[in-house]
Amino acid sequence: MSDANVGTIAHNDIIAEEFQTHIRNLDRRNRMMQVAPIIVLVVIFIIFAIGAPGFISVKNFFNLLNQMSIPLIVATGITFVVLIGSIDLSVDGVMGLSGAMAGLLVLNDKTPFNLGFFGVIIAVLIAGLCGFVTGLISVKGKIPSFMVSFAMSSITYGFAMLSYGALPPIINDTSVRAIALTKIGNLPIFFYIAVVLFVVALIVQDKTATGKHIYAIGENESLAKISGVNVDKVKIAVFALAGLFVGVGGICGAAQLGRGDVSVGTGMVFPALAAVVVGGTSLAGGKGGVQRTLIGVLIITILNNGLVLIGANAYFKDGIVGIILIIAVVTTISRNSKMVAK
Amino acid sequence: MKKVLVALLVLAMLTTIALSGCSGKADGSSGGDDKLQVGILIRDLANPYYVQIQEGAELFLNKVVGDGKYSLTVYESGGSDEKQINDAKAFIASVKNGNGLLYVDPNNAPNAAVIADLAEDAGIYWNTTWSYADGVYPFDYEYYVLHETADNEVGAYETAKVMFDSFETPGKGKIVAVQGMLSNDASIDREKGWRKALEEYPDVELLDIQPSDWDAKEGLKLIQTWLSKYGEDIDGVLVCNDGVAVAVAEGLRAEGLNGKIKVTGFDGTDDILPLIESGDVLATFGSNAYIQAGYGLAYDYAALNGEIDLDKMPPEERMINTKGVIISTDTLAEYRKEFVENKPDYDYDDLEFPVSSYIDIDNLH
């Protein structure tokens, strides 16, 4: 073929072969990284099963399912945002706003509204609207999503506070409260809500064309665009979807607390994002998915639960979670790749 | 276009932070450099306790200074030490000719040391509530008027006793406890109060104690986990404050255990009263935010217009425990009448009124 030699191996063959091996090695590393979170989950499960009294018990099993429900709803929602390579820091505020709105629209001790189910729907839609706005400004204004969503967090928090003035509304609507208080098979209704939403997310992710488009945008946005995908539309839709999920999370939180208190969202962005990252969805986008997030939520929930059962020192607790997060981020980011928050 | 969007975004963000962070901006009218600037540094207004602090401040200011003659700004730290310091600086910068009062609830004790220096340099009278910094005492300063605290230890001790006495077999049972924040004076003192009560009740066993960072959700998680670990062995839960106590009570309600497992809180905020009425919460200690805020500022104001001479005041009178009250089903109606249906009308000239005891200045940290 090449004029270089006859009878000996041609140059292009040598390099081509080396390149193939190089790619195969990268691939193998990728696959290992996928398995890592599951290994972590199994390891901490075993550690707590042995060392934490009360960890292995029917009651605690239900506890875990209970405690992971709301974080799962929220984390699943923002998984899509991470898949397109963006980030959503507005969770705290949007959850709180959604909870506050629900609190004020259903039967409560502060306002005359009694919209029941519709009140809940409106609150979720408001949260979705917040997500939509975040997406719109971020995508059309070409402003990094972390900036826009961070601002949105403050804005929604502020609105929530303003909406009820000093004291959060006490929710008196029994069917809304039932979301947290009524149990079916030992688990509150919001657990089943979480399951349903998770399945919906899974379907969107794996069974729709848009799901694949989301992955494509995360991996190579310009390629997706050239292939005819309306990238802007998909990205904004993703933010809106995340808003809806977070909104549902906020309502479940408010049902649990019995109050439309903005604090149902406070500090929720950290465990949600941590779950996404620890589960193995890459912050750079294009890799991972809600199944990974489920693993991540399990890890975080089990960690928190087990550490309390052990009676661990509180500072120790924070430290451990922090370390695991760093390890997870380091292993899911591929070296040499530039990460730009889009 | 992009720059306009960014500018709008930043503006919107700042506006809402300003609105929510300073939602306690109470003013009579507009304009006038000669208005008394009043700053209140607290954690966040999402906690009803701090809402009462703001009300308490306004009651004092309207009565003594006069509507329209002051400008009140509430700064929320959101739990950040740094933000609180920056807020202090911002407030101090807004004061002209030392015509200002500053009420500080330090996020963590060391903040008080920083603010002490800032206020001293700027010549602004101020006080601390709940926490003071190691080695930094009011009587060593010209402008640090007062340190006051509801008696955390006494209050916690009293509520714990109420709980222990209420067990099926009085004085015998198992409890768990939810602390506030490990490095926070109020939290530390309340725990001291609980442990003092535990010493006096040898048949009460403390199964576990964990911090919650003053976060209701954390409290909820803790009670859930404890319930699975200890089951119905638990007879009572001592909780660091009312906000978290509400969440613990709701967590019990989800298991149908509300009222059966006793819960106590601390602070006496309006939103825990219905739970005391229904019996889901046993008792709380009303630290009386109206006294804390109103008299804290009253002391500062008295120093400002010379009614008290700090040089001549005995040092022990500058570190006080303020009066509080146990609120339980028995005392509820009375409490309601005095603090909820009406707002208390205090005589702010009587600076001894709020004092329940003086802090022992020979045993300061």
Place this chain on the structure above:
Amino acid sequence: MSDTNTLFACKGISKEYGNTKALQDISFSVNKGEIVGLVGENGAGKSTLMKIMQGVETPTTGEMTMRGEAYYPKNPKDANRSGVGMVFQEQSLLTNLTVAQNMFFGEEDAFKKFGIVNWRKMNEVTRSILDALSLEDIDGNQKVSSIQFSRRQMVEIAKVLNRASQTDASGSLILLDEPTSVLSSEEIEILFGKVQKLKADGNGVVFISHRLDEIMEIADKVVVFKDGHCVAELVGDDINEEMIFQKMIGKGTSSEFYKVHKQTEPGDEILIDAQGLSMFGYFKDVDFTLRSGEVVGIYGVVGSGKENLCGVLSGDEKHTEGHLKVKGKTVQFSSPHKSLKAGISCVPTERRVEGQVGIASIRENISYSCMHALTKMGLLSSKKDKSLTDQWIKDLRIKCEGGEQAVENLSGGNAQKVVFARVLSSDSDVIILNHPTRGVDVGAKEEIYDIIRDATARGMGVILQGDTLDECIGLSNKILVMKDGFVTKIVEAAASAKPKQIDVMQHMM
């Protein structure tokens, strides 16, 4: 033009990017059942024309027809609909998705029901497409990331064929941009087999490659591009490499332009000594030395390994085998910082992105790399800083409004000079120049060549990735010619005995 055998034709196509004329007055045609080979030097315009044909770019002037009808694709989808499909040089498959999902990416509607995609059906259709091309070993349900590079190439061809195939079997036009660069000899054989089949089916194929032997083997017609012009259309059985080379090579610019008279003889000090240097998967067994005062040029097509070689020297990449000695010390750079510390600085290709900070001033950009020389007891001496800047502005004749002007407001050539000033201030012994005069006007080019000569006169060593072969020959003392990851020849280029372009080119193709 309205010959029914003509599949594609273009006339008077030109493309300008700002002041740069990438293509000028291109006219040629492709018949049904014809394979056209497109050759030319780097930057001759081949890829640009293909992009225009594929709808990724629009021509500045000119017209195109497909099957006799006007053809103005606004995007690749348009092109596909008209029967034109392209396999880009860069991989354009989404590795996180499966073969089938890639095949129908953006065209899933046919398989959707109530929003849910029937992947099974899609896989089935994909199966038949793959089978038609004898790609039995590829499964539509496989993730692209798990498929070997060369097989991915095949998948791309299948995808493009599928998109561009016309229902009335009137023939598609398939564009292949360097399809063989990652393939082994065996795979190239297979590819050629498929291309022949395409031809037999009445499709047209345009095939860009730098490997002239391949072109000659498969093409019916060879079109030669040079400097944005179509300079020859060679048909017939007696085409040979010599003929092609002649057409590809330009007249050559005068030696005055490259200041050949200023070319310095290499000194005694060996600055860089590479032995058996290899980077797994990219290049292998590179041996060369760089002495002080010497300019070593590296030339080859994109993908020949030259970019990676420069990357290894500048610290952006790591070599996997062999030895690299800088000034006698064996090194293995783990970062550009380490390379800089060893005395090697780099003028990168994408100057605006990598070479300088646009919003910062000229002075700030220059002093970044030589802070230590300007500080006194840890504090930056603004006096020294300013005088250094002024000196450079004068020496390099940088056209600006003074040292405080922001670099992003300078013209290309002057901005490049600022990068040079920074690099030259940094006290390095070796500078690596990645296409130093790209996007720079002629006048500034000459000035930059002067700068390079001055640098060598001062004893610095220069590694040069020249923009054109001409430039490489003119500036270098010797040239490493690279092809497919190996150095095929080191061509001497002493001032008195400059090689002809053909002497270099024959080793790179």
